[in-house]
Amino acid sequence: MTQLFPADSVFQAALAADLPEGVLGLVEARYLAEPRGLFEGQAGCLARPRTTDDVATLVRHAASARVPVVPYGGGTGLVGGQIAADGPAPLVISFERMTATRAADPLAGTLTVEAGAILADVQDQAEQMGLLFPLSLASEGSARVGGLLSTNAGGVNVIRYGNTRDLVLGIEAVLPTGEVMHGLRGLRKDNLGYDLRNLLVGAEGTLGLITAACLRLVPRPSDQATALMVVDSPDSALKLLALARRMVGDGLSAFELIARAGLDFLEEVGPELRQPFADKPDWMCLVDLGLPQGQSASDALMALFEAAAEEGLVLDGLISQSEGQRQDFWTLRETIPEANKRIGAISSHDISVPIGAIPAFLAEAPARVAHLGAVRINAFGHLGDGNLHYNVFPPKGEGREAWAFARGEVKQAIHDLVHEMGGSVSAEHGVGRLKVGDLERYGDPAALAAMRAIKAALDPHGIMNPGAVLRHIP
CATH class of the missing domain: 3.30.465.10 (Uridine Diphospho-n-acetylenolpyruvylglucosamine Reductase; domain 3)
Known part of the structure; x- marks a missing residue:
């Protein structure tokens, strides 16, 4: 790859001549931060194009001057793909004006x-x-x-x-x-x-x-309803998933696994929410159905609950009786990541394993980090597609800063287990800059070589988001 150069004042002046309203030399801090605080970004200048032609002009300038380009969307990415922490200060292209x-x-x-x-x-x-x-x-x-x-x-x-x-x-x-x-x-x-x-x-x-x-x-489904069903184990949750698929087929929109740790964290640090059960269960599933006209999602969930109870798969449950209650159930699930953030994880993992291997993974993973002491684990996520967010936290009352020494060890322990089970260490968040080393460690060598060849063919100078996904080699 070609040596890259920073988006300096000369480069900025050239851009401003073609896009006088779309280029800023001073880059606000929000464009240089990411949600987990793992990377501190840099930028030579920021461009906020209004049209595709503007974007093409920006990229042509960058290609000619060999200036790196970093795209910026909503800034919500969790693997640092929108942040350039090192290398020549890039041209950051924000798409915030292209909303038509x-x-x-x-x-x-x-x-x-x-x-x-x-x-x-x-x-x-x-x-x-x-x-x-x-x-x-x-x-x-x-x-x-x-x-x-x-x-x-x-x-x-x-x-x-x-x-x-x-x-x-x-x-x-x-x-x-x-x-x-x-x-x-x-x-x-x-x-x-x-x-x-x-x-x-x-x-x-x-x-x-x-x-x-x-x-x-x-x-749009004509009728929707959501249930929280208490199970005694991930294995029962998996059997409940199979039963739901048999009974409602494509009407099953979501199937989430929630651990007691998530409920404990909400109670400990908020956001404050009403707990669904008087006694917090160790495991529960959020089951969401969307059915066509003439079918009742609530009735289908009740039938599922009764069948699951008869098979000994569920211990308790709540079925939404209104759209407001349905949204309350989803708010509980979607607020758990905020509680996790407030607690502060030693290491967070967006992983997937074959669905049938999830109970075995959840049984084995704590043993891989047990030697560290009384760390806490919150495992939750999209059981229906095999994607779990497996996060390891310090003991209660301790901050994650004191455990920074263990982050790499925890990450490798969990990722090694995922790899052993034929899973992926990047399920839905991407690779970004955070997992470049993981891709090299766990990725298939032939696939990785093909990726590098594609990158070299399409972007021979390496200007497009260098350091994301594939390691940038000057």
């Missing part, structure tokens, strides 16, 4: 939006069309479409609707040369050559910058 809806087609079930569109706004537009954009995650009020596509975000509805990759029919993107790839046709079937859409989705801005996307919408 370019097309809406309720008959085709598509919505074409620019990369800066906020997920919650996309969801609202789909609802106004009488349809659903089913991607749902805790940061949907600030996460932007470009970042979600770049990381192939997951969320709570993957079991039914798939990852972000499965909800995109076409993309427009600026390639490392500054050329624009026009692919917003929104076709369900298109085999005209290599699938460059799926190459760029999940590439975290290392192969090009996604500027717009044609999103696939789905019918």
Whole structure:
């Protein structure tokens, strides 16, 4: 790869000549921070383009001057993909001004939006069309479409609707040369050559910058309901999942596993919420159904609960009786990460293992860190698709700063176990800069070599988000 240079005053002046309203030399601190505080970013200048042509102009300048480019969406990424902590100070391109809806087609079930569109706004537009954009995650009020596509975000509805990759029919993107790839046709079937859409989705801005996307919408369920069901073990939770699939099929929208530790953390540090059960259970499942017209989701959940109780899989349960109560159940689940943040983890892990191996993983993982002492574990997440957030915390009353020495050891212990079980150490958050070493350690050598070859072919000077996903070698 070519030596890169900082976005200095000469480079900024050249940009300002072409984009006088879109370039700032002073970069606000919010563009240089990330939610977990693991990286402190740097930038030579910030650009806030309004159009795809603006983005193409920026990338052409960067390619000519060999200046690194770092894309910035909503800033919600958890692996540092939006932060350049070292190397030449980059050009940061924020998509916050590119929020337009370019097309809406309720008959085709598509919505074409620019990369800066906020997920919650996309969801609202789909609802106004009488349809659903089913991607749902805790940061949907600030996460932007470009970042979600770049990381192939997951969320709570993957079991039914798939990852972000499965909800995109076409993309427009600026390639490392500054050329624009026009692919917003929104076709369900298109085999005209290599699938460059799926190459760029999940590439975290290392192969090009996604500027717009044609999103696939789905019918809105006519009736929805959610239940909290108490189980005695992850094994029972897995059997409950299998039973739910048999009984409701595609009507199962989400199936989440919640451990007592999450409820304890909420009680300890907040946010303050009403606990659903008088006695906090060790394990419970959040089961969400969305059914077509003429079918009752509440009745289906009651039938599921009765069948599961007869098989000895559930010990107690609550079924939402209103949309407000349904949202309360989801608020409980989605607030657990905030309680985790307030406690402060030694090491957090976004992992996936084969669904059938989850009970064995949860049984073995504590033993891998037991030698450290009375650490606390909160394991929760998307049981329906095998994705767990397995987080290790200091003993009660101790801060994570005092345990910084153990972070790498804990991370490797958990990731080694995931790898042994045929899982992935990056399930839905991406690789970013945080997991570059993990990709090298656990990734398939042939796949890693192919990734490096693709990067070299499309971005021979290495200007696109250098250091994310693949280690940058000057």
